[in-house]
Amino acid sequence: MNKSWQLFESNLKIYLKNxxxxxTRAQADWIxxxxxxxxxxxIRLNELFTTQRTQRRFNYFDDPVLRSGYLAYFLPVNAYKVYHLLRxxxxxxxxxxxxxxxxxxxxPLTMSFGFLLYLLDKGLAQNKTIQIExxxxxQNKKILNDGIKLMKAFLFVLKGNSDLDIRVxxxxxxxxLNRSIPxxxxxxxxFSGNFFNELSTREQQITAMDRFIRSFCHQDTLMVFIEPGTKKISRDxxxxxxxxxxxxxxxxxxPCVCHNSCPFNIVHKGDWCHHEIEWQTPSYIQDFDKAVGLKKQYLLYSYLMLTNRLVQKAAVVKKDVYVAVSHIMSMKDGYEFLGCGVDGLTRFQLFTNNISQNNHAFxxxxxGSVFKFQICSEKKDVKEGFLYQIKKTDCFRIL
Ligand SMILES: C[S@@+](CC[C@H](N)C(=O)[O-])C[C@H]1O[C@@H](n2cnc3c(N)ncnc32)[C@H](O)[C@@H]1O
Incomplete structure (x- = not known):
């Protein structure tokens, strides 16, 4: 974890304690x-977010136990996801x-924290003033107040630890947000983080997205929607x-390089497009994982980044570029994985005797990894997309 993340974590611990x-416990170090x-x-939030979704009250953040649990664990984890995504x-x-x-x-301003940490990481606020509004x-005043206080405290600590000039x-x-947008x-x-899975139907989701775009977006707005990597919301x-x-x-x-309909909406309907970050789990999160029986070695999420098609340059066709939409799976005498490219899904197979210097990076x-792979000979057209068997001489590069 870099210095900004360490400051974020120590600021969060102090806030939670205070x-x-x-x-009596507030002054001492985190134990x-x-x-x-x-x-x-x-633990209770994890149950509410997974198995007991229907029992979730609208204002579950009124409960201080749930609110503080979210701040302690889900805030840093979700902020890391958006930070990674932006990078x-x-x-x-x-x-x-x-x-x-x-x-x-x-x-608690999770997405905004992730964005701020991304800015700091990129050194974008060096030698100039950046103003962020x-x-x-x-809808829940208490969690929003927590976020605002945390953000102010974090900015104060940042100011004392660097010469960055970020004004927020x-x-x-x-x-x-289901009713009106004042x-x-x-x-x-x-940014919309982990919100659409709180809406029960696809119709509600489409109406909400349409309203948000009409209310807040102009021709250059970048829209980032991020959700958990579970099947239902990823397919939504x-x-x-x-x-x-x-x-x-x-x-x-x-994440798409394909400009047609999402292939997972046409074939492989039991599967879903989601992404995985392998992160160096901070010891603070590892301790929580041990205490609650969760494992956050890999962070799973699904996302969409959108912009206004009309003003952007014509979509660049990323030929030979694919997004990995499966794990690497073992098969008899080799491996296979699914890539989503300009013309949809391709199942890549690599037999052990074809692994070489050129392709071993697979x-x-x-x-979610993006890779470049030039298909030199014919791909087979199969029921669920294409099939290509990688040769020794084929070059494979992760971008
Ligand atoms: C899982 S939390 C996500 C918070 C934050 N965006 C993140 O990614 O960590 C979902 C948030 O959506 C808020 N929410 C749910 N329905 C809402 C609505 N109809 N209008 C406004 N906020 C809503 C909840 O109060 C809660 O703070």
Missing amino acids: NYLKK KQDTQYFSKGV TNHSHIHLKDKIRIVDLASG IMAFE HITPCQTD ERKPCDIL LQELRDAFHAERTWRVLA KKLRR
Whole structure:
């Protein structure tokens, strides 16, 4: 973890202790009992987010145990996901000295924290002043207040530890996004993190996305929708992608290189497009994992990055570029994996006796890795896309 992340973590621990623990414990360093204390909320939230979805109350963040569990564990984990996503899609992000962000269903400003940590990581705030305006839309006032206080404390600590000049102005908008959108200012980046899976039907999701785009987006707005990597919500995102793609108004920047319908909506319907980050789990998170029985060695998520198709340059056809949409699977005498490219899905097979210097990098593939592979001879057209058997001389490169 770099210095900014370390500051973020220490600031979070101090905030949790000062605001959610009895005064006697607040001053001391973070200890094992603190992890155990906040684990109660993490366990209950994990159940609510997975097996007991229907029992989730609208305002579950009114409960301090759930709220503090979210702050302690899900905030850093989800902020890391968006930080990673922005780093890997850096070429799509055009930053100005003044950036207006809309953070929808912001919770404790998770997406905005991820963005800030990305800015710090890129050194983009070096030698100049960056002004960030965050409009945070959230129906639960308590979690939003936590986020605002945490952000202010983090900026204060940052100022004391570096010569960066980042000025952040937060406009809190407590509102039910299913009903109305009071403020309608166009923004540069629109974030929606882990919100669409709180909407029960696809119709609600399509209506919400359409409303958000109309309310907050102008021709250059970058839209980032990130959700858990589970089957239902990932397939929902695939459907949303196709619904908006069909309108021909918005262009999908990532993760797709394919400009047609999502192949997973046509074939492989039991599968879903999602991505995996292998991260160096911080010991703070590892301690939680041990206490609650979760494992966060890999972070799973699904996402969409969209922009306005009309003003962007004509979509560049990324020939020979694929996104890995499966693990590497063992087969008799070799390996296989699925890649999604301009013409849809290709199943790549590599027999052990064809592994060579040219192609051995395939072993490093993860779900979501982007790779370049020039298919030199014929691909077979099979029922569920194409099939290609990799040869010794074929070159394989992870981008
Ligand atoms: C799982 S949390 C995600 C928070 C944050 N975006 C993140 O990624 O960590 C979902 C958030 O959506 C908020 N939310 C759910 N339905 C909402 C609605 N109709 N209007 C506004 N906020 C809503 C909840 O209060 C909660 O803070």
